[in-house]
Amino acid sequence: MSRAARIMVVDDEKIVRESLAVWLQKSGYDAVPVEGGQRAIELLEREDWSILIVDLKMPRVDGIGVLRRAQEINPDIPVLVFTAYATVETAVEAMKAGAYDYLVKPVDPDVLTLKVQKIVEAKDLASENRMLRRKIDAISQFDEIVGESKPMRQLFELVSSVADSDATVLITGESGTGKELIARAIHRNSDRRYKPFVAVSIGALPATLVEGELFGHEKGAFTGADHSHPGKIELADSGTIFFDEVGDMDTKVQVDLLRVLQERSYYRLGGNRELHTDVRVIAATNRDLKQAIAEGTFREDLYYRLNVVTVHLPPLRDRGNDVILLAEYFLKKFCAKSKRKREGLSTAVIDRLLKHRWPGNVRELENAIERAVVVGKNTHIQPEDLLVDDDREESGTSASVRLKDVEKEHIQRVLEQTGWNVTRSAQLLEIDRATLYNKIKSYNLSRPGQQS
Amino acid sequence: MAVHDGPRAVHVVSLGGACEPAVELACRAVGRNLDLFCSALSPGSPPRFALDPVRDQHDALEILRWLDHELGGPGEMVLAIVEVDLFIPVLTFVYGEARLGGRSAVVSTFRLAEGGDGEPCDQDLFLSRVEKEAVHEVGHMLGLTHCVDRNCAMYPSNTLVQTDSKGPRLCPGCHARLVARSGGV
Numbered sequence: 001m002s003r004a005a006r007i008m009v010v011d012d013e014k015i016v017r018e019s020l021a022v023w024l025q026k027s028g029y030d031a032v033p034v035e036g037g038q039r040a041i042e043l044l045e046r047e048d049w050s051i052l053i054v055d056l057k058m059p060r061v062d063g064i065g066v067l068r069r070a071q072e073i074n075p076d077i078p079v080l081v082f083t084a085y086a087t088v089e090t091a092v093e094a095m096k097a098g099a100y101d102y103l104v105k106p107v108d109p110d111v112l113t114l115k116v117q118k119i120v121e122a123k124d125l126a127s128e129n130r131m132l133r134r135k136i137d138a139i140s141q142f143d144e145i146v147g148e149s150k151p152m153r154q155l156f157e158l159v160s161s162v163a164d165s166d167a168t169v170l171i172t173g174e175s176g177t178g179k180e181l182i183a184r185a186i187h188r189n190s191d192r193r194y195k196p197f198v199a200v201s202i203g204a205l206p207a208t209l210v211e212g213e214l215f216g217h218e219k220g221a222f223t224g225a226d227h228s229h230p231g232k233i234e235l236a237d238s239g240t241i242f243f244d245e246v247g248d249m250d251t252k253v254q255v256d257l258l259r260v261l262q263e264r265s266y267y268r269l270g271g272n273r274e275l276h277t278d279v280r281v282i283a284a285t286n287r288d289l290k291q292a293i294a295e296g297t298f299r300e301d302l303y304y305r306l307n308v309v310t311v312h313l314p315p316l317r318d319r320g321n322d323v324i325l326l327a328e329y330f331l332k333k334f335c336a337k338s339k340r341k342r343e344g345l346s347t348a349v350i351d352r353l354l355k356h357r358w359p360g361n362v363r364e365l366e367n368a369i370e371r372a373v374v375v376g377k378n379t380h381i382q383p384e385d386l387l388v389d390d391d392r393e394e395s396g397t398s399a400s401v402r403l404k405d406v407e408k409e410h411i412q413r414v415l416e417q418t419g420w421n422v423t424r425s426a427q428l429l430e431i432d433r434a435t436l437y438n439k440i441k442s443y444n445l446s447r448p449g450q451q452s
Numbered sequence: 453m454a455v456h457d458g459p460r461a462v463h464v465v466s467l468g469g470a471c472e473p474a475v476e477l478a479c480r481a482v483g484r485n486l487d488l489f490c491s492a493l494s495p496g497s498p499p500r501f502a503l504d505p506v507r508d509q510h511d512a513l514e515i516l517r518w519l520d521h522e523l524g525g526p527g528e529m530v531l532a533i534v535e536v537d538l539f540i541p542v543l544t545f546v547y548g549e550a551r552l553g554g555r556s557a558v559v560s561t562f563r564l565a566e567g568g569d570g571e572p573c574d575q576d577l578f579l580s581r582v583e584k585e586a587v588h589e590v591g592h593m594l595g596l597t598h599c600v601d602r603n604c605a606m607y608p609s610n611t612l613v614q615t616d617s618k619g620p621r622l623c624p625g626c627h628a629r630l631v632a633r634s635g636g637v
Binding site for chain 2: 015016019020025026027028082107108109110112
């Protein structure tokens with residue numbers, strides 16, 4: 001607690017209430033001795049108290065009377081009831097009336113210390129939770145998603161309307177359009193916002209690891225399983241789970257996921273207790289799932305399970321002037337991060353930003369602006385600071401093929417440089433691991449000496 | 453570094469024949485760790501007046517009241533060391549008792565000699581416990597509350613494990629609070 005917990009110590013015997021109050025004061029609590037039940041009720045009505053410690057047997061208003069009135073005034077106040085003559089009846093009566101605990105005098109000092117500490121910690125946690133909730137509420141619904149174009153305004157409306165429902169959402173859109181941000185926005189605007197949001201790059205997981213990752217495991221489930229471990233679904237319970245890159249899921253993984261969506265129950269690896277889950281599912285893909293179904297690489301039943309509501313993210317090239325708003329947003333962000341001063345974008349840069357087709361979408365723009373902030377020498381970002389591929393390369397099939405070849409060779413080279421360390425390679429390439437896995441798969445790249 | 457404006461004095465007195473080395477050590481530890489002038493008074497009689505026949509323990513608050521009236525002068529603090537078991541009304545026992553900012557404190561050696569196996573502990577461990585509890589209770593008289601630092605003398609002791617894990621010194625935070633309270637530098 002930011003200030004000392006305020007503890008009321010109520011007893012009709014002066015020596016008892018004063019000695020206990022003094023003992024608590026020595027632990028830094030603001031403990032106040034109060035004479036009798038009537039006076040206690042007067043003070044409870046008038047002032048805020050963190051904990052009430054009350055003796056059961058008192059003349060006129062007894063401990064149970066104070067406890068009942070305290071519960072009416074402030075149901076959150078924890079009450080410790082003391083008694084010198086313990087009976088089952090009084091204990092039951094006190095607990096029924098809402099006492100936090102019932103203690104027999106004299107009590108072991110360590111027991112009392114721990115009880116009071118536990119109450120104070122629980123109250124601290126509750127107040128921290130309230131503060132976090134206020135913080136979450138203060139984040140405007142779409143704070144990190146910048147855009148005023150018509151497709152984005154329509155998107156915001158759709159996100160607002162689906163957020164409140166518990167429907168499964170499938171987010172589609174090209175790589176780099178911000179699918180995870182939209183998933184987070186849906187979560188933040190839903191009734192589950194104070195519960196966890198757990199993202200899983202499910203497309204990047206090898207089939208052999210998926211079960212353990214999603215369902216967790218019990219101790220001894222396999223060699224090296226020294227501790228039991230909760231899976232992502234368990235961690236996301238009561239909240240939202242976001243499955244990214246579902247279009248790249250192995251067929252075995254698709255079956256596992258379908259089972260969870262259908263049955264809403266599962267077992268930890270090596271476990272025999274059925275666990276039930278209450279979790280909202282949001283999935284995302286940059287693939288055309290209908291085409292994948294036609295090709296036989298994606299299960300149709302899973303598609304219909306996921307595609308209850310579809311939210312499509314437009315590519316950046318279709319978002320008109322949003323590119324300028326986004327560029328200014330990233331400019332401010334990276335200036336603050338790198339402590340550099342750039343006053344804005346030059347006219348030539350604005351022109352270039354609007355003409356470029358942004359195949360890597362918002363992520364490409366973000367990287368381009370970050371680089372420009374770091375390498376630029378002028379107060380305004382200049383065209384030479386912007387490193388974007390020439391747009392001619394993206395029009396026409398032959399150019400596109402060449403670009404792919406260059407990308408394939410480059411990825412192969414980086415992988416070899418890092419000894420096929422995917423995490424390190426993804427960092428060097430400034431793409432996420434899931435994307436790199438996809439590219440390795442689509443370019444059919446393999447480690448020398450290994451079959452693809 | 454002087455903590456106090458003037459030399460504040462603490463007198464340590466054994467009531468009922470607590471062993472001499474314990475009184476001497478307590479006196480030295482209090483003087484050194486709290487920067488006080490500390491002296492040992494001649495031993496007094498056991499505090500029979502504080503015996504509660506029902507509990508067969510001695511009331512720590514009665515002893516503090518007696519010390520307030522009988523020993524020490526203006527501006528002086530008194531720490532009594534007794535061999536009898538102490539209690540305050542709500543608790544089963546206390547190792548010691550003092551009021552925050554008060555002028556009397558008491559430490560009981562009754563439970564400090566316990567070893568882990570029901571046998572008495574060795575003398576050095578016993579003396580180090582007395583030393584820590586003495587600094588702790590005098591710290592309360594100087595206005596210090598319990599500290600969360602497990603090595604600090606002001607860490608609370610409800611068990612001997614807690615007493616044994618801490619040291620006889622104040623942590624830097626408690627030392628700074630002491631300096632601030634006494635207006636020293």
